[in-house]
Amino acid sequence: MGxxxxxxxxxxxxxFQSHGSVKVTAAxxxxxxxxxxxxxxxLDETAGENSFFxxxxxxxxxxxxxVMRMRVETIRVAGGMxxxxxxxxxxxKPVRPGDSLHTDxxxxxxxxxxxxxxxxxxxxxxxxxxxxxxxxxxxxxxFLAPLRSAKK
Amino acid sequence: MGxxxxxxxxxxxxxFQSHGSVKVTAAxxxxxxxxxxxxxxxLDETAGENSFFxxxxxxxxxxxxxVMRMRVETIRVAGGMxxxxxxxxxxxKPVRPGDSLHTDxxxxxxxxxxxxxxxxxxxxxxxxxxxxxxxxxxxxxxFLAPLRSAKK
Numbered sequence: 001m002g003x004x005x006x007x008x009x010x011x012x013x014x015x016f017q018s019h020g021s022v023k024v025t026a027a028x029x030x031x032x033x034x035x036x037x038x039x040x041x042x043l044d045e046t047a048g049e050n051s052f053f054x055x056x057x058x059x060x061x062x063x064x065x066x067v068m069r070m071r072v073e074t075i076r077v078a079g080g081m082x083x084x085x086x087x088x089x090x091x092x093k094p095v096r097p098g099d100s101l102h103t104d105x106x107x108x109x110x111x112x113x114x115x116x117x118x119x120x121x122x123x124x125x126x127x128x129x130x131x132x133x134x135x136x137x138x139x140x141x142x143f144l145a146p147l148r149s150a151k152k
Numbered sequence: 153m154g155x156x157x158x159x160x161x162x163x164x165x166x167x168f169q170s171h172g173s174v175k176v177t178a179a180x181x182x183x184x185x186x187x188x189x190x191x192x193x194x195l196d197e198t199a200g201e202n203s204f205f206x207x208x209x210x211x212x213x214x215x216x217x218x219v220m221r222m223r224v225e226t227i228r229v230a231g232g233m234x235x236x237x238x239x240x241x242x243x244x245k246p247v248r249p250g251d252s253l254h255t256d257x258x259x260x261x262x263x264x265x266x267x268x269x270x271x272x273x274x275x276x277x278x279x280x281x282x283x284x285x286x287x288x289x290x291x292x293x294x295f296l297a298p299l300r301s302a303k304k
Binding site for chain 2: 032035036037038039040041051052059060061064065066068069072079080081082083084085086087088089090091139144
């Protein structure tokens with residue numbers, strides 16, 4: 001845990017890339033769909049073909065969850081990555097069975113917290129790309145990072 | 153499927169309440185944490201106690217996924233609820249093991265789609281509340297709804 005990041009370690013334009021990529025299988029898509037987004041195009045290939053998506057497609061919330069995992073593995077904040085809200089998510093292409101996702105993240109905002117004097121708020125923009133380097137999701141989220149100067 | 157909703161069925165101020173509530177167990181929190189948000193406070197009670205959250209707490213993305221399920225069950229859009237992006241999410245209180253969540257949703261925007269002439273974009277604001285009627289999440293998301301007038 002020697003290289004955990006504090007608020008002072010973040011700066012505008014700083015970049016983080018995911019370690020490798022995450023493959024999304026048909027089983028992953030259906031399992032998540034059954035639990036959290038039970039719509040035909042997230043559950044069944046044939047139903048997917050007759051839908052808006054023209055095939056089985058991952059719930060956007062599965063993609064968002066996978067991206068959270070990549071974020072946690074990539075940006076090691078001291079005390080953990082505490083979410084401080086989502087500013088925007090756009091799902092720009094369907095995620096299909098067999099797609100491999102990776103992320104490019106950039107710090108687009110740093111500010112001290114109004115409510116929590118021992119924390120700063122870091123805003124990151126993450127592009128999630130598939131194996132053809134097509135952007136499947138764009139997101140801007142905030143997280144808290146503790147001030148090193150407040151460390152006891 | 154007789155009462156599926158088309159774009160023309162939505163109007164500003166329209167309200168939807170979730171059918172009943174969803175109980176979130178420690179097992180749900182840990183399972184989701186292991187898969188998508190592997191941080192100590194989402195995985196283990198003791199680690200949670202020594203963290204920002206002061207106890208085991210659900211990943212905000214689990215709450216968002218549960219809310220997606222409630223949305224799908226509550227608002228039955230013709231052809232399915234196709235996400236058209238998130239405008240904002242705020243997690244205002246931790247979700248703890250044993251909490252029961254329900255939602256109050258209001259339509260806050262309706263407009264025709266620029267890109268898809270057969271669809272409109274509906275924006276909804278959803279408050280997610282626990283069994284003490286405390287707001288745990290506030291979110292504003294967009295989805296597509298097909299125009300009835302375009303129905304073949």
